[in-house]
Amino acid sequence: MSQSPTSLSPTADAWRRLRRNPIAVVCGIYIVLLLVAALGANLFTRYAYDFQDTQRYLNNPSPPDANHWLGTDALGRDVFSRLLFGARVSLGVTAVVVVIEALIGITLGLFAGYRGGKTDLYLMRLTDIMFAFPDLLLAILLSAIVRSGSEALPGWLSLGTLFFALGVVGWPSMARLVRGQTLALREKEFIEAARATGVPERDILLRHLLPNLSGPIIVQVTQDVAAVVLAEATLSFLGLGVQPPFPSWGRMIQDALPFKESQPLLLIVPSLTLGLT
Numbered sequence: 001m002s003q004s005p006t007s008l009s010p011t012a013d014a015w016r017r018l019r020r021n022p023i024a025v026v027c028g029i030y031i032v033l034l035l036v037a038a039l040g041a042n043l044f045t046r047y048a049y050d051f052q053d054t055q056r057y058l059n060n061p062s063p064p065d066a067n068h069w070l071g072t073d074a075l076g077r078d079v080f081s082r083l084l085f086g087a088r089v090s091l092g093v094t095a096v097v098v099v100i101e102a103l104i105g106i107t108l109g110l111f112a113g114y115r116g117g118k119t120d121l122y123l124m125r126l127t128d129i130m131f132a133f134p135d136l137l138l139a140i141l142l143s144a145i146v147r148s149g150s151e152a153l154p155g156w157l158s159l160g161t162l163f164f165a166l167g168v169v170g171w172p173s174m175a176r177l178v179r180g181q182t183l184a185l186r187e188k189e190f191i192e193a194a195r196a197t198g199v200p201e202r203d204i205l206l207r208h209l210l211p212n213l214s215g216p217i218i219v220q221v222t223q224d225v226a227a228v229v230l231a232e233a234t235l236s237f238l239g240l241g242v243q244p245p246f247p248s249w250g251r252m253i254q255d256a257l258p259f260k261e262s263q264p265l266l267l268i269v270p271s272l273t274l275g276l277t
Contacts, residue, residue: 034277038091041084049085050245052076061263070269073255082247083269089248090277093162094228100167101224105174106217110205112175113182124179130172136231139165143240162241166231170224177220181213233274249274 008016018024037044053068053076064071070079112123130138143165185191186209194204235241236250244251249270256267 030276034087035091037084038087041081041088045078045081045084047078047081049077049082049247051078051081053078061259061266063263064265071263071265073252073266074259079252079266079269082252083249083273086247086249086252086270087273087277089159089242089246090229090232093159093166093232093242094225096163097166097170097228097232098221098224100163101170101174101228102217102221104167105171106178106210106213108171109175109178110182110209113179114186114201114205114209116183120179123175127172127175130169133169135169135227136234138169139231139235140238140240142168143235159242159246162232162235165235165240166228170228174217174220174224177216178213181216182209185209185212229274229277 018028047068053072061074062068062072062076068078068080070083072078073082108123108127112120143161146161146164191204191208194208199208232241233248233250233253236248237254238250239254242248242251252270253267253274256263256270260267
C-alpha cells in the first residue's frame with residue numbers, strides 16, 4: 001500500500017512533488033548535465049581551452065566540421081572546448097561568490113535579528129547603504145578600482161578580483177532575509193526556553209535558529225545563483241571579469257560580436273547557453 005502524502009517524510013514529499021512537475025524535472029536534468037560537462041570538460045573534448053589550431057586562418061572564424069563541432073573562433077580556438085571550460089569557470093565563480101554572500105549575509109542577519117537594539121540599527125543601516133547602490137554598477141566600480149594601475153592581471157588574480165567584487169555587493173538581500181526571520185523566531189518558546197536554561201548565545205544561533213532558517217536561506221541561495229551567473233558574464237563581457245586566456249561565456253559573447261553576421265553561431269551558442277542556465 002502506498003503512503004499517503006501526509007505520512008511521507010519531507011524529503012520523500014519533495015521528491016514526489018518534483019516528479020509531478022515536468023518543467024522542474026527537465027530543468028534539473030539540464031543542470032545536472034551542465035555540472036557533469038563542466039567538471040568533466042577534459043574528458044569531453046580533445047582540445048584545451050587555449051589551444052590554437054594553426055591550420056585555421058587567424059582573425060577568421062571557421063564553421064563547424066568533424067574536428068571542431070561548433071567551429072573555431074577568430075584565434076583558431078575550438079568553440080566547444082571553450083564552452084565547456086567556460087561553464088567550469090562560470091559555475092566555479094558562482095559557487096565561491098554565493099558562499100561568500102551567504103557567510104556575510106547570514107552572519108550579519110543573525111546578529112542583527114537576535115541582538116536587536118543598536119546592533120540591529122547599525123547593521124541594517126549598513127545594509128540600507130549597500131542597497132542604495134545598484135549591484136552591478138557597484139561591482140563594476142570595485143572591480144575597476146582593484147584593477148586600476150594594472151594593464152593585465154594574472155588569471156588567478158582576475159578570479160580573486162571577481163570573487164571580491166561580486167561577493168561584497170551580493171550579501172544585503174541575504175542579511176535582510178535572515179534578520180527578518182530571526183526577529184520572528186527569537187520570540188518563540190523554544191528560544192525562550194534555551195535562554196532560560198543558560199544555553200550560550202553561540203549555540204542558540206547555530207543550533208536553534210540557523211537550522212530553522214534553512215528553508216528561506218536555500219530559496220535565497222537559488223535566486224542568488226542565477227543572479228551571480230549573469231553578473232559574472234556581464235563583467236566578463238565588459239572586460240572586468242575573467243581575463244584571457246581563461247574562457248567565460250560573457251567573454252565569448254563579446255569576442256563574437258564582430259562576427260555576428262558572418263558567423264552567427266559563434267554568438268548564438270554562448271548566448272543560448274547563458275540564457276538557458
